[in-house]
Amino acid sequence: MQTLSLQVRHPNAVYDAAFSPDGKLLATASLDNTAKIWDLQTGEELHTLRGHGDGVCGVFFLAEGKRLATASLDKSLRIWDVGSGSGLATMSGHQQYIECMAGSPDRKLLASGGYDNVVRVWDAEAAEQKFVLSGHGDAIYSVAFSADSKLLASGSYDQSLLLWGAETGEKLGPLDGHDGTVEGIAFSADGKLFATASGDGRIRLGSVASRVVTTELEGHPNYAKCVAFSPNGSLLASACRDGELRLWNAKTHDNLATINVHSNSVYSVSFSPDGKQLVSASFDRTIKVWNVEQLLT
């Protein structure tokens, strides 16, 4: 079995990649102003989604994989029909560039953040804005929903990490303990842990209940860009700006694998729904799908 099970590319930097809920499709977002949908089995490019007026920075499957949400530096989010590749809706509201987007695991909500220093929460079905969340003092670099879709975390250039009620928009308080920009956030599947990737190169783990960082994982030589828990919560993946990917034991915090996978910053890592595959998306224009078991051997 190959360590690398698929490699595809955009003609410009790639900012995000997401698996469909059934694990059969992959969506990718690029600075080339498009998102693409790929057949994971064959590597065939099924659709190129054109319409955004600037780079696309986020992708997330909705409605059991029948629709796709994209977020763009053009300050808008769009909803697309996956089957036909046609645009269905556009959501506007951000006053500055969008930097990040996440979707709730129940596929009902989207959250986006950017250079207007606010997080906007969207009803994905109605394609309408639900909340505008203010509290950060600078640009929002990362957003993530908890596994039960009830919590939302947002991280900023100002080194703050805030926790919100996803369904209420209520500010629940800060998650303290960061000394660098908060570039990536993830929640564990059981909802007990959060993890962050930070501009100081560290991966931090913390308790959602106590809202404090409890563990710092060192090892990345520089700017950590992204982090993801495996679906069963046993693994943590992280990557940094010069292409290094690390796998960690989420419980013992042991570094299980370190591999240079890209020639430029890795902007996104994500596990497939069955946890067997991991996708990495990079500014080097490539998207690579890895066999997790092989990475660990």
Place this chain on the structure above:
Amino acid sequence: MLNIYDKSSTNDFCDGVSRRQFLQIGGLAMGGLALPQLLQAEASTGRKSQKSIIMIFLTGGPPHQDMVDLKMDAPAEIRGEFRPINTNVPGIDLCELMPRLSQMTDKLGVIRSLVGSEGRHSAFQSWTGWTTANQPAGGRPSLGSSVSKLQGISVPGMPAFVNLNPKMRGGSWNDPGQAGYAGQAHAPFTPNQGSGGANLELKGITLDTLGDRRALSSRLDRLKREADADGSLAGLDAFNEQAFGILTSSKLVDALDFEQEDSKLRDRYGRGDNVYAGYGDAGILLNDYFLAARRLVEAGVRVVTLSYGRWDWHGRPHGTNFDNARDHIPALDVGLSALIEDLERRDMLDDTSIVVWGEFGRTPRINKKGGRDHWPRVACAMMAGGGIRGGQLIGATNRLGEHATERPVHFQEVFATLYHNIGIDVNYAAINDLNGRPRYLVDHNKYQPLRELL
């Protein structure tokens, strides 16, 4: 102009490669000029030369301190993410992202102290050597237009000046090089910009025919032969006849068709992506155009210019300066080293001057978005070929890369060197402006060819 009938709505080959580069040979844009005028102007010059210039414009202003002048003693907020590497010339180091060029630095002139930038986002100064202020009547001509005016064409059927830019969204960059007071006859051929209108049309040559490039060449040659034979050209004046000759020249078609090259050589050049780089408003990072430039000068074009990539790296969310550097600089390293190597292998390097530069440098201090902003006080350039003495490091900047501390080099000194290499003495050569007043190519009382490179 000559247009080739496009009966379909697509611009792509089935292999995904755009037909645009190839198709537009039939729609050569010439700054709105009718080709006969161009040739009329050429007829006024007699000098023939096989010297050529390739200018690669790094659209947006490359970061000097991340390419040829790394500041490892500077604090972290200035130093950046990269390290220098040794080159094959003791005493000269380059960025680690340029491993290939570092092994041919003995062929390079590395300028660390380029000064005199106007500070505008514009190709104008890099194309002409002059700022936009106080231009003489008609406007300053670009390098290629001046050479075209003074030297004319080198090979029948080939234009003197070709600019390979695609049409760019960024208005100030979307300038293939103005002809100015040299006259529109000396505007560049811009085969990748598309054109409007049609003065000539090749009936019967369709996209289907274009599927086979050699078939097109054959058709063009046959068309010309038929036109000659049946006297169709008899009624045209000499310049229209020559225009027809250039536009139907299979030599020009062939020169632009880099896909004729061996696949391994294209790989060595690095190929690249035929989409707008970075934010999408500037050049494309298509190394195939370096190969096309070589083919054009080999076929007799005197000056080839192109805008390469997008180097205006202000930072997130369009990638940090360093993300973009890791994207662009290795591509430049591959393409430029391949071009130098290829020219040398063909014994053309001494006759072909190459210059690589942008409109200004970048701020020493890294901004909060991981970018570097505009810095007109100092910039960098690389030169090669044209008979220059390689392995030369010219100039220096202070510890933080803020300003030149040794041997400041003005844009016009680089121009004087290029003119010298192509056989034009800037102390004597002049072109009349629209008021009839002779204008020198550079301010020769101040600026002469770089003695370090001659």
